[in-house]
Amino acid sequence: MTRSRSDALSPVDCRPLRGVIFDMDGVLTDTIEFHYQTWQRLADEEGIPFNRHANEALRGLSRRDSLLRLLQGRVLPESKLQELLDRKNRYFRSFIETMTADSLLPGVRPFLDDLREAGIKTAVASASQNVYVVIEKLGIAPDIDIITNVYDVDRPKPAPDVFLYAAQQLGLGPEDCVVFEDAESGVEAARAAQMRVVGLGDAAQVGAADWILPGLEGIRWHHVQGTLGAIAP
Ligand code: G6P
Ligand code: MG
Numbered sequence: 096m097t098r099s100r101s102d103a104l105s106p107v108d109c110r111p112l113r114g115v116i117f118d119m120d121g122v123l124t125d126t127i128e129f130h131y132q133t134w135q136r137l138a139d140e141e142g143i144p145f146n147r148h149a150n151e152a153l154r155g156l157s158r159r160d161s162l163l164r165l166l167q168g169r170v171l172p173e174s175k176l177q178e179l180l181d182r183k184n185r186y187f188r189s190f191i192e193t194m195t196a197d198s199l200l201p202g203v204r205p206f207l208d209d210l211r212e213a214g215i216k217t218a219v220a221s222a223s224q225n226v227y228v229v230i231e232k233l234g235i236a237p238d239i240d241i242i243t244n245v246y247d248v249d250r251p252k253p254a255p256d257v258f259l260y261a262a263q264q265l266g267l268g269p270e271d272c273v274v275f276e277d278a279e280s281g282v283e284a285a286r287a288a289q290m291r292v293v294g295l296g297d298a299a300q301v302g303a304a305d306w307i308l309p310g311l312e313g314i315r316w317h318h319v320q321g322t323l324g325a326i327a328p
Contacts, residue, residue: 155278255288
């Protein structure tokens with residue numbers, strides 16, 4: 096566990112955190128593997144080189160931005176782009192069909208219970224158009240106060256828009272919220288929103304977070320409050 100920001104507030108300035116905003120893919124559930132397999136299938140069908148390493152760079156990007164990254168400068172008519180996006184999502188939806196509460200990543204269920212008990216508000220702010228159906232399949236809709244995605248705002252991550260919108264919908268300020276993210280673009284978006292941020296996974300992706308953890312397993316609200324409650328957003 097590492098902390099990369101150390102600008103501690105005086106106790107007088109400290110306001111307890113009151114809301115948690117989760118990214119979804121790679122934070123609540125491991126859809127990253129499904130995204131990988133569907134992009135790989137599409138790339139193979141189109142004869143475009145792609146691999147797991149290239150997929151890592153797509154974490155947190157919208158579907159269209161991911162496709163443009165995958166095409167590496169190849170220029171295609173809009174109708175072809177749309178067909179590729181639709182095909183990719185069709186493949187992805189067949190993976191979503193298989194999802195259940197067992198698809199939650201380790202530690203998510205107890206952490207959500209802990210947040211409810213502590214009276215902490217919760218939101219999911221994703222880049223995914225599939226956010227509503229995935230949250231439903233995971234069986235956690237009753238645990239989440241606000242579900243939103245980048246299509247509700249003007250600019251996708253790394254712009255702060257979706258996190259600011261989620262906080263506003265929760266009735267909270269940015270300084271009240273902590274974001275959980277697994278992607279570089281998401282950490283950047285949370286920082287731009289002036290929120291505290293926990294990065295989950297690889298420091299190569301989330302090195303700019305306030306606190307880096309391997310995942311949510313074993314995490315309780317008092318750990319988060321104790322670690323981040325006293326640093327400036
Ligand atoms: C998340 C994932 C990305 C994915 C994006 C769009 O942010 O990290 O890998 O491309 O959502 O998902 P969608 O479900 O709309 O295709
Ligand atoms: Mg993610």
